[in-house]
Amino acid sequence: MAVRVDLMISLDGFATTTDQTPEVPFGEDWPRLVGAYVATRTFRERVFHDTTGAGTTGVDDDYAKAYFEDVGAEVMGAGMFGLHNFPDDPNWRGWWGEEPPFRCPVFVLTHAARPSIAMAGGTTFHFLNASVEEALRQAHAVAQGRDVRIGGGPTVVRSYLKAGLVDCLHVAIAPILLGRGIRLWDDLRGLESGYTVKAETAQSGTIHLTFRR
Amino acid sequence: MAVRVDLMISLDGFATTTDQTPEVPFGEDWPRLVGAYVATRTFRERVFHDTTGAGTTGVDDDYAKAYFEDVGAEVMGAGMFGLHNFPDDPNWRGWWGEEPPFRCPVFVLTHAARPSIAMAGGTTFHFLNASVEEALRQAHAVAQGRDVRIGGGPTVVRSYLKAGLVDCLHVAIAPILLGRGIRLWDDLRGLESGYTVKAETAQSGTIHLTFRR
Numbered sequence: 001m002a003v004r005v006d007l008m009i010s011l012d013g014f015a016t017t018t019d020q021t022p023e024v025p026f027g028e029d030w031p032r033l034v035g036a037y038v039a040t041r042t043f044r045e046r047v048f049h050d051t052t053g054a055g056t057t058g059v060d061d062d063y064a065k066a067y068f069e070d071v072g073a074e075v076m077g078a079g080m081f082g083l084h085n086f087p088d089d090p091n092w093r094g095w096w097g098e099e100p101p102f103r104c105p106v107f108v109l110t111h112a113a114r115p116s117i118a119m120a121g122g123t124t125f126h127f128l129n130a131s132v133e134e135a136l137r138q139a140h141a142v143a144q145g146r147d148v149r150i151g152g153g154p155t156v157v158r159s160y161l162k163a164g165l166v167d168c169l170h171v172a173i174a175p176i177l178l179g180r181g182i183r184l185w186d187d188l189r190g191l192e193s194g195y196t197v198k199a200e201t202a203q204s205g206t207i208h209l210t211f212r213r
Numbered sequence: 214m215a216v217r218v219d220l221m222i223s224l225d226g227f228a229t230t231t232d233q234t235p236e237v238p239f240g241e242d243w244p245r246l247v248g249a250y251v252a253t254r255t256f257r258e259r260v261f262h263d264t265t266g267a268g269t270t271g272v273d274d275d276y277a278k279a280y281f282e283d284v285g286a287e288v289m290g291a292g293m294f295g296l297h298n299f300p301d302d303p304n305w306r307g308w309w310g311e312e313p314p315f316r317c318p319v320f321v322l323t324h325a326a327r328p329s330i331a332m333a334g335g336t337t338f339h340f341l342n343a344s345v346e347e348a349l350r351q352a353h354a355v356a357q358g359r360d361v362r363i364g365g366g367p368t369v370v371r372s373y374l375k376a377g378l379v380d381c382l383h384v385a386i387a388p389i390l391l392g393r394g395i396r397l398w399d400d401l402r403g404l405e406s407g408y409t410v411k412a413e414t415a416q417s418g419t420i421h422l423t424f425r426r
Contacts, residue, residue, distance in 0.1 A: 011405075011422070012398035013226055032258070175410040179402025187226035189392025192224075197388040199420050201412040207420055209224070209388070 002147045002167040003136065005157050006032050006067050007184060010174055014152035014181030018184045022085050029178050035206035036174060040064040048103045059202035063172065072143025074102050075160075076151035078110040081125065092116055094125060100149075105142045107135050107155060154184045161202045163187060167182075169195070169211040215360045215380040216349065219280050219371050220397060221247050223387055227394030228367035235298050239308075243389050245368060249387060249417035253277040257315045271413035275386065285356025286390065287315050288348045288373075289364035291323040306330055307338060317365075318355045320348050322369060345372045369396045381422040382408070 009015045010033060017027030020051040024030075037043050041055030042064035055061070063089045078084055082095040094100065094117075110127050128135050139148040150160045160166050171184070195211035202208060222228045225245060230240030232375030237243075250256050255277035278332070291297060295308040306328075307313065316335040323340050330338045341348050352361040363373045373379050384397070408424035415421060 002322050006426075012396075012401070101334055110415060112361070157269075175412065177398055177401045177404045179400060182224075185392075187392060188390045192388060193391045197418055199388060199414040199418060201414060201420075205410055205412060207414075209420075 001144060002141070003138065003150065003160070003165055004071070004147050004168045004170070005152075005160070005166050006170045006172070007017055007154065007157060008037060008153055008172045008174060008179075009154075009184050010176050010178040012177045013098065013183045013185045015152065015157070015184040016068055016079070016176040016182040017178065018181050020152075022084060027181075029181070032176055033174055033178070036060050036202065036206040037064055037172065042068070045097030045160060045164045047096075049099065053151050056204070059200060059208065060172075060204055060206055063170065063202075063208055065134070066170075067163060068101070068103075070146050071102075073104050073139035073154070074106045074149045074151045075132075077109055077153050077156035080152045080156075081106075081108045081110075083108070083110055083112075087112070092113065093119070096123075101121075103141070104124060106151070107139055109135055112176070117138075119163060122178045132156070132165070136160070154182045157184065158186070161191060166211075167213050171209045173207040173209060175205040214294065214353065214356070214358060215361065216373070216378055217360050217381045217383070218363045218365075218373070218379050218381045219276075219385070220365055220367065220370060220388060221385045222397050223252060223389050223391040223394075225390045225392060226396045226398045227391040228365065229292070229372070229395040230391065231394050233298060240394075242394070244392045245389055245392070246381030246387055249419040250272050250277055250385065251413065252417070256279070261311075262312065269396075270415060270418070271389070271422065273385075273417055273419055275305050276372070276383065276415075276421055279383075281314070281316075283359050284315075284317060284362045286350050286352035287319045287362045288345075288369070289319060289321055290366050290369035291321060292319065293365045293369075294319075294321045294323075296323055298326075300325070302312070303327065306332070309336075312336075318352070319364070320352055331415055345369070345376055348372070349360075351379060367395045371399070374404060379398040379424075382426050384422045386420040386422060388418040388420070 002068045016027040019027040040061040043049040044055040086092040099121040100123040114127045200208045230242040232240040252269045253274040257263040257268040297304040312334040313336040327340045411423045413421045
């Protein structure tokens with residue numbers, strides 16, 4: 001029943017780029033930011049439906065596997081679903097393809113509620129105009145005793161961290177400097193107190209940092 | 214003849230706190246920021262003249278040893294010498310005690326030049342109102358073929374990084390969030406290109422990151 005976060009950030013702390021366009025939905029920096037994850041065997045299988053067994057194994061893949069384990073429901077911001085780029089398209093079904101990797105109920109925080117969308121593979125997107133506490137309550141209610149993941153982006157994650165609602169924060173730090181975007185760490189002074197912090201480095205150069213209660 | 218930097222920063226990228234006072238010259242956050250270094254056997258011996266052999270060994274101490282090896286001259290900002298807190302005291306001899314740990318010529322960048330100060334143990338402080346390039350030229354000239362270290366603070370280090378003058382940047386990241394201070398990483402987009410980046414974690418939780426040409 002833990003509340004978990006997994007995010008990738010750059011060395012200078014940017015979790016999301018701000019150069020998104022409809023043509024380049026996550027921005028030009030996104031491939032470098034998430035490259036080590038995208039290269040893993042688990043990510044390729046789960047997100048891209050690549051069943052050839054291609055992809056890296058090792059530390060990055062261990063974290064990618066853990067990302068998908070024991071999650072019973074997810075909460076994400078409108079940007080992570082892709083609403084910001086297509087706010088007025090009622091038929092928009094998200095960035096994640098017709099069979100999204102979540103395979104559980106996903107609550108998308110948005111000020112403009114819309115009907116739920118059931119996708120292949122067990123993912124249902126629900127749209128909520130609610131506080132972070134209320135969204136978490138609804139996620140727990142359907143998670144069948146499993147964990148709830150706060151999926152991102154950084155603004156939503158920061159809200160949950162500031163509210164003291166996160167049990168386990170895993171941050172994968174890519175060894176690059178973006179110099180622009182939305183910062184994860186802003187205004188989180190002293191976050192480490194109350195957590196045990198562990199750091200581990202992967203062959204890709206990615207630093208995996210875990211804050212655990 | 215390499216130009217080297219060693220800095221400690223927090224997870225959110227702050228290398229210097231901004232709460233310094235004459236009573237608490239490095240700010241209240243400083244002990245947490247540099248705690249892992251201060252605890253090492255090498256730092257205790259070199260900075261505090263503790264010859265009992267006390268202090269940690271291991272990864273942090275390896276980096277602390279390397280910090281002092283093969284440095285023939287150092288360049289630092291006025292704040293690191295302590296000028297910002299006592300700008301009008303002509304007798305101010307710096308934060309570093311009567312036998313500073315540098316044991317080489319140290320060039321302090323300041324707009325108000327003052328006479329050089331020779332200290333015990335081989336350290337001489339010179340005060341320069343000069344560009345970063347000119348300060349580096351003067352440091353190389355007296356380094357006797359050894360490395361030049363850019364000692365800090367973050368503003369001076371950033372100037373050298375942006376000018377492309379740093380061959381080896383070692384950053385020790387403390388697993389804490391300060392939420393305030395002066396950031397090292399601002400405006401350094403793409404710094405990693407041209408460097409090989411290596412990350413290593415110490416028992417203290419410190420992440421040692423090295424950018425090497």
